[in-house]
Amino acid sequence: xxxxxxxxxxxxxxxxxxxxxxxxxxxxxxxxxxxxxxxxxxxxxxxxxxxxxxxxxxxxxxxxxxxxxxxxxxxxxxxxxxxxxxxxxxxxxxxxxxxxxxxxxxxxxxxxxxxxxxxxxxxxxxxxxxxxxxxxxxxxxxxxxxxxxxxxxxxxxxxxxxxxxxxxxxxxxxxxxxxxxxxxxxxxxxxxxxxxxxxxxxxxxxxxxxxxxxxxxxxxxxxxxxxxxxxxxxxxxxxxxxxxxxxxx
Amino acid sequence: xxxxxxxxxxxxxxxxxxxxxxxxxxxxxxxxxxxxxxxxxxxxxxxxxxxxxxxxxxxxxxxxxxxxxxxxxxxxxxxxxxxxxxxxxxxxxxxxxxxxxxxxxxxxxxxxxxxxxxxxxxxxxxxxxxxxxxxxxxxxxxxxxxxxxxxxxxxxxxxxxxxxxxxxxxxxxxxxxxxxxxxxxxxxxxxxxxxxxxxxxxxxxxxxxxxxxxxxxxxxxxxxxxxxxxxxxxxxxxxxxxxxxxxx
Numbered sequence: 001x002x003x004x005x006x007x008x009x010x011x012x013x014x015x016x017x018x019x020x021x022x023x024x025x026x027x028x029x030x031x032x033x034x035x036x037x038x039x040x041x042x043x044x045x046x047x048x049x050x051x052x053x054x055x056x057x058x059x060x061x062x063x064x065x066x067x068x069x070x071x072x073x074x075x076x077x078x079x080x081x082x083x084x085x086x087x088x089x090x091x092x093x094x095x096x097x098x099x100x101x102x103x104x105x106x107x108x109x110x111x112x113x114x115x116x117x118x119x120x121x122x123x124x125x126x127x128x129x130x131x132x133x134x135x136x137x138x139x140x141x142x143x144x145x146x147x148x149x150x151x152x153x154x155x156x157x158x159x160x161x162x163x164x165x166x167x168x169x170x171x172x173x174x175x176x177x178x179x180x181x182x183x184x185x186x187x188x189x190x191x192x193x194x195x196x197x198x199x200x201x202x203x204x205x206x207x208x209x210x211x212x213x214x215x216x217x218x219x220x221x222x223x224x225x226x227x228x229x230x231x232x233x234x235x236x237x238x239x240x241x242x243x244x245x246x247x248x249x
Numbered sequence: 250x251x252x253x254x255x256x257x258x259x260x261x262x263x264x265x266x267x268x269x270x271x272x273x274x275x276x277x278x279x280x281x282x283x284x285x286x287x288x289x290x291x292x293x294x295x296x297x298x299x300x301x302x303x304x305x306x307x308x309x310x311x312x313x314x315x316x317x318x319x320x321x322x323x324x325x326x327x328x329x330x331x332x333x334x335x336x337x338x339x340x341x342x343x344x345x346x347x348x349x350x351x352x353x354x355x356x357x358x359x360x361x362x363x364x365x366x367x368x369x370x371x372x373x374x375x376x377x378x379x380x381x382x383x384x385x386x387x388x389x390x391x392x393x394x395x396x397x398x399x400x401x402x403x404x405x406x407x408x409x410x411x412x413x414x415x416x417x418x419x420x421x422x423x424x425x426x427x428x429x430x431x432x433x434x435x436x437x438x439x440x441x442x443x444x445x446x447x448x449x450x451x452x453x454x455x456x457x458x459x460x461x462x463x464x465x466x467x468x469x470x471x472x473x474x475x476x477x478x479x480x481x482x483x484x485x486x487x488x489x490x491x492x493x494x495x496x497x
Binding site: 023031032034035037039040041042043061062063064065066067069070071073074077155156157158159160161169170171174 | 287288292295296299300302303307310311312315316317318320323324325326327329330331380382383384385386387388389390461462486489490491492496497
């Protein structure tokens with residue numbers, strides 16, 4: 001059964017966010033590389049083992065420090081405005097119900113992990129998203145808000161001093177900005193990996209909005225790289241030896 | 250995978266393989282485009298537009314009452330404060346060639362002045378232990394001593410039309426201009442001492458601008474002139490693409 005899965009506002013903000021995040025992270029890495037360390041001059045920093053090791057140049061954007069800063073301080077408005085539109089829509093339109101953590105999510109996440117680890121043979125029942133997905137999609141905006149706040153704190157450590165103090169001062173605010181970036185990158189990399197290896201059909205749903213529930217990972221019993229094709233189809237081929245159209249639903 | 254086993258799966262009229270390769274291609278293309286480049290040339294105008302808009306926001310955020318205070322327990326940089334200048338060697342004022350060093354205060358003012366180092370030291374003296382915020386991302390805590398630019402402005406009777414101040418140096422033409430609000434902030438000093446000792450050539454002797462409220466590159470060392478102007482006059486790094494306002 002095909003239905004519209006993502007409202008056009010969700011689709012639009014998703015892709016604007018893809019561009020904004022790529023530019024923000026790339027230019028952020030370029031900015032970081034101007035001083036790839038956290039220690040205040042004359043001090044040591046406790047909590048970063050890779051002080052003075054730059055991020056590989058191929059991951060950076062902006063060409064040089066000033067270029068990267070100009071991109072960073074322009075794109076930040078796109079990120080923030082787009083993020084507010086997304087959050088506002090999700091709140092007003094009720095989609096937040098599919099995303100906020102609920103009791104039982106932890107148990108369901110453990111079940112999903114045991115399914116991916118081949119310890120469980122059938123895909124756990126799920127709503128719009130599975131419990132791991134839900135957690136990731138909930139954490140992304142949370143990390144995003146942290147990124148914006150720590151970003152403001154290191155942009156204006158004097159004019160917004162109370163905010164900077166909240167994160168432990170400039171050096172720590174810069175550290176949390178970096179850690180939050182890495183968390184967002186990790187969540188995004190896993191998200192893209194899972195889209196391509198578990199539910200490539202969802203890409204279309206993020207472009208046209210349409211999603212065929214009979215192709216859902218739950219319906220296909222799909223793990224990374226496994227059962228990419230619809231379940232019913234595979235079963236019918238095994239029985240009759242000839243492909244048949246998917247059962248009407 | 251599926252190609253050898255008969256008809257490829259079709260998703261909305263698009264083959265799955267095609268679907269995957271197109272999707273992957275779009276994302277890889279975006280990544281490649283983003284890699285170690287300055288971005289599209291056509292974006293330059295957009296970036297300059299954003300800087301102009303940011304300037305409005307940043308000037309609106311500015312408060313004279315916002316003071317830089319080092320974090321409790323933070324250590325001074327001491328001799329770890331980096332030395333920076335654009336000349337090939339440390340700029341040193343050569344008295345035998347150029348005569349005694351003076352600081353010229355000029356522009357839209359009622360009372361033009363040339364101040365010797367001794368004159369500067371006679372002006373109300375203030376010391377601030379503050380952060381130095383470098384555009385590169387590091388900070389360094391030092392104690393700067395000197396006179397406030399706001400006191401200088403009062404002394405020379407700066408005109409109300411002087412909305413900007415240009416700070417010039419003898420470091421190969423290095424200069425940076427400031428908005429008047431930031432220049433007359435209480436912590437913006439013409440500094441002649443660092444950590445209780447007269448400035449050394451490595452850090453801008455005989456006198457330099459120091460204010461924690463702007464990034465390091467706005468703080469001209471090796472001062473020669475303080476010019477009160479009706480318009481901004483760019484700056485060494487601002488003219489090369491670094492943000493002109495650079496307030497923190």
